[in-house]
Amino acid sequence: MLLIDIHTHKHAEPDPGVLTLPNVIVSKESIYRTPCSAGIHPWYIDENFDRQFDTLKMYQQKEGVIAVGECGLDKMTRTPWDRQLMAFEKQIELANELNKPLILHCVRAYSEVYAALNNKHNQVPVMMHGYSKNWSLAESLLENGYYLSLGPHILKGGMMEVINNIPLDRLFLECDDKNAKISEIYAYFCRVRKLPLQDLQQQILLNFKRVFNYTI
Ligand SMILES: [Zn+2]
Numbered sequence: 193m194l195l196i197d198i199h200t201h202k203h204a205e206p207d208p209g210v211l212t213l214p215n216v217i218v219s220k221e222s223i224y225r226t227p228c229s230a231g232i233h234p235w236y237i238d239e240n241f242d243r244q245f246d247t248l249k250m251y252q253q254k255e256g257v258i259a260v261g262e263c264g265l266d267k268m269t270r271t272p273w274d275r276q277l278m279a280f281e282k283q284i285e286l287a288n289e290l291n292k293p294l295i296l297h298c299v300r301a302y303s304e305v306y307a308a309l310n311n312k313h314n315q316v317p318v319m320m321h322g323y324s325k326n327w328s329l330a331e332s333l334l335e336n337g338y339y340l341s342l343g344p345h346i347l348k349g350g351m352m353e354v355i356n357n358i359p360l361d362r363l364f365l366e367c368d369d370k371n372a373k374i375s376e377i378y379a380y381f382c383r384v385r386k387l388p389l390q391d392l393q394q395q396i397l398l399n400f401k402r403v404f405n406y407t408i
Contacts, residue, residue, distance in 0.1 A: 193393060194209060194210075194408070195374050195396075196211050196396050196400050197211070197213065197365065197367050197374040198213050198319070198341050198365065198366045198400070199213060199215055199229070199262070199322070199341055199343075199367075200214050200215065200366065200368065200369075201214070201215055201217075202367070202369075203224055211400075211408070213258070215261070216228055216230040216231075216251065217231070217233045217236055217262075218230060218231065218232050218233075218247050218248045219232075219247070220233075223254060223257065226255065226257065227258045227404075227406065228258070229258065229295050230248060230251040230259075230260070231248065231261040231283060232279050232283060233262055233263065233297060234264055234269055235271060237276065241278070241279060248260075252286065252292070258404045258406055259292050259293045259319075260283050260286055260292050261294050261296060261297070262295045262297040262321055263283040263295070264280055264301070264305060265297075265298060265299075265301035266298070266300075266301065267301050268299050268300060277308065280305075281311070284312040287314075287316045288312070288315055291316060292405075293316050293317040293319060293404055294318050295321050296318060302329065317337075317403045318338045319340070319364060320339070322343045322368050324351070327357055330354050331357075334358070334359065334362055339363070340363060341365065342354070342355070342377070342381070343366045343367065343368045343372075344372035344376075344377060352384060355385055356384065360392070361395065362399075363396065363399065364399060364400070365377045
């Protein structure tokens, strides 16, 4: 039995039976465990972006860095929009050069994220982390080919329609920066969807291997 937590900011070792993908925020953290993702977060874009981007490129050369991100666009942060867009577009290009998936942070900017990915002719898998909106938005993201990752937010009970309808081969689960246990999120999803835990666990493992090109 292996549970995958596809996006976490926890530095502590994962529980037994859990494989996590810790996210390294370039300029705030360095690589502390692999496999991991590494990216420039829209909240933390340095004045000297070129140097920050060089650091990201250097991290991406290391063994076990299997995704670019989290990166993306955020309408609720103070970072100027043109800086966010520039940093996001550079990371889309990088992910495509390296042929690694993108882990996206998106706050109130879904159409702008879509436009940027399109502009850059993105070809790599895209995973929206911490998806917490409604089913109709989820449907349009799924139509664009994106993967959705659901977090501890679902435990509050407001995500029934998404849980009941999302194609399981487009799904990931995560703890993000919260104190929840990934096993609780798996269990909750299975309870709502009326799905055996083993089936969900197998499917997400398959998704992980396929999207992140990872061999366990
Ligand atoms: Zn995060």
